[in-house]
Amino acid sequence: MLGLSVVLSVAFAAQAAFASPLHSRTPYAVKESHPVPRKWTPVSRAPGDHMLHMQIGLKQERFDELERHLYEVSDPDHPRYGQHLSTEDVYELVKPSDEALDLVHEWLLSNGVDRFDYSPAKDWVNIYISVESAERLLNTKYSVFQHEDGSYLVRTPDWSLPLHLHDLIDTIQPTNSFMRATPQKTDWIQFGDHQAPPGYKPPSNETIARVCNIESVTLECFNTLYGSLGYRQQAVGKARIGFNNYLNQTPIRPDIFQFLELYNPPAALSAWTFESVEIANGPAAQYTPLTAEQLAGSDISEEAVLDAETILGMTWPQPVTSFSTGGSPPFNPDLNTPTDTNEPYLTWVNYVLGQKDLPQVISSSYGDDEQTIPKSYAERVCNSFAQLGARGISLLCSSGDGGLGGLDDSACYSNDGQNKSTFLPAFPASCPFVTTVGATMQFEPEVAVYRSPGVGSDGKQHGFYASGSGFSYYFPRPSYQDAVVPAYVKSLNGAYTGLYNPEGRGYPDVSAQGLYFAFFWNGELSTISGTSASCPLMSSIVSLVNDALIASGRPTLGFLNPWLYSKGYRGFTDVTSGNSSSCGTDGFPVTEGWDPVTGFGTPIFPKLVELAKGH
Numbered sequence: 356m357l358g359l360s361v362v363l364s365v366a367f368a369a370q371a372a373f374a375s376p377l378h379s380r381t382p383y384a385v386k387e388s389h390p391v392p393r394k395w396t397p398v399s400r401a402p403g404d405h406m407l408h409m410q411i412g413l414k415q416e417r418f419d420e421l422e423r424h425l426y427e428v429s430d431p432d433h434p435r436y437g438q439h440l441s442t443e444d445v446y447e448l449v450k451p452s453d454e455a456l457d458l459v460h461e462w463l464l465s466n467g468v469d470r471f472d473y474s475p476a477k478d479w480v481n482i483y484i485s486v487e488s489a490e491r492l493l494n495t496k497y498s499v500f501q502h503e504d505g506s507y508l509v510r511t512p513d514w515s516l517p518l519h520l521h522d523l524i525d526t527i528q529p530t531n532s533f534m535r536a537t538p539q540k541t542d543w544i545q546f547g548d549h550q551a552p553p554g555y556k557p558p559s560n561e562t563i564a565r566v567c568n569i570e571s572v573t574l575e576c577f578n579t580l581y582g583s584l585g586y587r588q589q590a591v592g593k594a595r596i597g598f599n600n601y602l603n604q605t606p607i608r609p610d611i612f613q614f615l616e617l618y619n620p621p622a623a624l625s626a627w628t629f630e631s632v633e634i635a636n637g638p639a640a641q642y643t644p645l646t647a648e649q650l651a652g653s654d655i656s657e658e659a660v661l662d663a664e665t666i667l668g669m670t671w672p673q674p675v676t677s678f679s680t681g682g683s684p685p686f687n688p689d690l691n692t693p694t695d696t697n698e699p700y701l702t703w704v705n706y707v708l709g710q711k712d713l714p715q716v717i718s719s720s721y722g723d724d725e726q727t728i729p730k731s732y733a734e735r736v737c738n739s740f741a742q743l744g745a746r747g748i749s750l751l752c753s754s755g756d757g758g759l760g761g762l763d764d765s766a767c768y769s770n771d772g773q774n775k776s777t778f779l780p781a782f783p784a785s786c787p788f789v790t791t792v793g794a795t796m797q798f799e800p801e802v803a804v805y806r807s808p809g810v811g812s813d814g815k816q817h818g819f820y821a822s823g824s825g826f827s828y829y830f831p832r833p834s835y836q837d838a839v840v841p842a843y844v845k846s847l848n849g850a851y852t853g854l855y856n857p858e859g860r861g862y863p864d865v866s867a868q869g870l871y872f873a874f875f876w877n878g879e880l881s882t883i884s885g886t887s888a889s890c891p892l893m894s895s896i897v898s899l900v901n902d903a904l905i906a907s908g909r910p911t912l913g914f915l916n917p918w919l920y921s922k923g924y925r926g927f928t929d930v931t932s933g934n935s936s937s938c939g940t941d942g943f944p945v946t947e948g949w950d951p952v953t954g955f956g957t958p959i960f961p962k963l964v965e966l967a968k969g970h
Contacts, residue, residue: 380465381518383494388513389531389729390770394503401497401509403487410701411480412526412735413451413459421448425745425788426834429914431922437910439747442711446476449742455523462520466492475709479701493530500533508533526731528701534728534782535602552806552870558799567798571873571882574618574668577892580798580868582960583899588672589906596898597676597714598666598891601699601721604659605638606631606677607645607876614664614875615671622671629667629675634706637679645877658720660876661883662891666718669895673902676714678703700783701732704739713748715901715911718894719789720753720887722823724760725782726770730829737786737830744788744914749901751894751915753886754793754863755781755823758937759855762808762819767938778825778855778938784862785827790915791862793822793953794869794889795930803933803945803952804869804884821935822869823886824943824952826859833860835920839949846946854938863954864919865927867893896958903964912967919955926963927956 391397415421424444427435440448459480463471471482486497486509494515500508514530551569558564567576578584588594600606612626631640640663641656649655659677666675680703699721707713725733740750760767760779769777784791794804806820826832832840844857869889871882901911912918930953935942945952 383515384518384521385513386516386521386524387526387531387729387731391500391510391512392533392724392727392770393768393774395500395508395533396503397498398501398507399499401486401499403485405486405497405509407484407486407489407509407529409482409484409489410528410705411459411482411524412528412731413455413478413480414523414525415449415476415478415738416452416455417448418738418741421445421745422741424448425741425914426917428747429744429917431918437747437913439910439913440745442475442708442746445708445742445745449476449478449738451478451523458520458523462517463492468492474705479705493527495530502535506535526729526735528732532728532732534723534732552796555797556799560799563798569797570871572868572871573873576798577669577868580801581896581958582962583669583896586899586960588899588902590902591672592674593905594898594902594911595674595676595714596666596670596716596718596894597678598662598717598894599703599719599721600637600659600662600677600679601703603638603681604656605679606640606659606663607656608640608642609644610660610875610877611663611667613878614873615668617875617880618873619668619671622667625667625671625675626663629663629677631677631679634678634680635702636681638681639679640677650877655877657874657876657883658887661872661874661888662718662720664875665872665888665891666895669892670898673898674714678707678717680706700736701739704736704743708739708742713743713746714898715747715913716749716751716894716898717743718751718891719783720885720890722753722755722781722784724770725780725785725827725829728782733782733786733829737783737788740783740786741788741914747911747913749894749897749912749915750789751890751897752783752786752789752791753823753890754784754791756794756820756885756887757781757823758805758819758821758935758942759824759940760938762937762939764939776854776938778851780825780827780829780855780859780862781823782829784823785825785830785860787830787833787860787916788914790864790919791823791954792886792890792893793824793863793866794884794886795822795866795933795953795957796868796870800932801866801868801928801930801957803866803930803935805934805936806870806884807936819937820870820884821937821942822866822889822952823863824935824937826855826857826861826951828856828859830860832858833916835917836861838920843946843948843950847943851940851943854940861949861951863951864916865893865955866930866953866957867896868957893958896960896963899960900963900967904967907968909968918967922966923963924949924955926959926966927954928959930956 795801867889
């Protein structure tokens with residue numbers, strides 16, 4: 356893993372562990388159990404020599420204090436607004452105690468683990484260990500699990516620790532997390548093979564009608580709808596933006612170049628020059644077209660190309676960074692993959708937390724059902740996102756493409772052993788320390804995106820698509836939502852009681868266009884849809900606002916949500932209609948004001964700049 360600060364030799368580890376008297380061994384007890392998700396089935400015992408990259412999350416000594424700082428520097432009414440923390444300040448607040456480090460070192464050494472390294476704040480210990488050794492270390496049994504789509508993971512439903520370590524270690528992975536970083540995109544469609552949404556009416560506004568075509572929505576349409584058309588950046592090179600790639604997704608530079616030549620010619624050369632950062636053996640941005648081998652596989656890089664085309668097209672000449680994190684496919688028994696590394700969010704965030712110079716906005720278009728991962732892991736990853744926010748970085752995530760969890764009630768069941776009907780919130784969309792972006796469609800007015808499955812007028816099968824929506828079961832409602840979310844819940848008059856958590860963090864926070872994006876891929880002009888499209892679009896608008904702030908001598912927006920819910924919401928066009936039917940229901944209604952389908956609506960760039968400059 357890159358960006359790690361220390362590698363301990365046997366001698367150094369022993370010295371650290373024995374600096375204080377050995378702690379007497381305590382009995383093992385189960386630390387955490389997490390049910391196997393419904394789509395996963397155990398198929399065999401895991402091979403004993405299969406290697407795991409194991410990440411041990413030590414209790415962060417002063418996270419509550421870090422959270423206080425985060426909200427103070429992100430609250431526009433607080434005197435410290437915009438005074439973001441340094442990298443070193445964040446490390447100091449989340450580092451574990453010396454006692455925790457000593458006791459964990461002692462435990463590892465007594466189990467024959469004599470080489471390990473740290474995350475920058477030492478709140479994560481990384482070891483590379485065989486399944487056989489991991490089973491002894493955690494008093495558990497690993498199995499090979501197969502997903503209904505044919506992919507595999509090596510996991511265990513529960514794991515144990517000596518009792519004296521239970522309060523010092525929050526989580527260990529890979530153990531019982533079944534999360535996969537699935538791209539939030541749907542239906543690549545060749546140009547011209549489209550079906551307009553039922554009841555679609557072309558815009559009557561001549562300016563919008565001239566540039567916005569439902570069959571292929573372009574950069575000019577986005578800039579016209581959201582008021583950024585003609586904006587000339589004033590702090591060139593200072594406002595920066597990045598995006599994440601997982602699952603071996605990689606930007607294909609020739610496709611991006613052809614897209615920009617068509618839709619933003621001055622930006623075309625940036626397709627060859629934007630920065631590519633590879634983490635944990637992730638693939639570099641590719642200078643050649645897709646190969647036959649790539650096209651024959653499951654990884655065809657549509658998501659990475661979409662993000663790059665949208666962000667470069669919207670934000671040029673801003674510097675853009677592509678982060679490609681390795682770790683997939685996670686395991687293939689036939690190929691005997693040597694190392695199981697598929698906790699990509701954790702691998703990515705620990706890397707970037709070790710870097711002092713980062714883009715101020717980062718877009719991430721991946722997610723999975725919240726219930727596929729244990730709460731402890733979700734909390735630790737989410738807390739890592741809070742560290743980025745405290746440093747002044749805006750992290751935006753897509754809300755998902757399955758509405759409340761899937762089209763019908765056959766998909767919407769709990770994973771708690773009770774197998775009860777429930778809506779399925781997504782992660783990391785449900786994390787309170789990210790800004791979650793939903794999707795809209797049509798133009799005048801925009802409405803919540805929705806497409807029922809079936810055969811379109813083009814004769815092709817189109818999948819179900821509804822903007823991700825819901826309330827977290829893991830994360831309570833953050834205080835910044837108190838002024839709007841309880842009122843929305845009350846307006847439901849008891850509808851869906853028992854199917855969602857009315858006290859949970861609601862999402863999305865905002866929305867942007869997400870249907871039939873003009874898209875150049877594999878040498879062809881086409882379109883693609885999904886909240887994977889709306890997230891980089893909204894991220895681009897935020898980065899343009901940052902440009903205006905930097906030019907006026909003000910700090911960048913940083914963690915958006917406290918500002919968004921107190922003042923920034925006035926810079927959005929409220930979306931008041933649309934459909935999110937899912938889980939066999941009509942879905943949460945789209946209403947005036949905030950709702951858990953479209954959030955506060957879609958951006959009005961000039962108004963956002965005005966509000967941001969006035970705090």
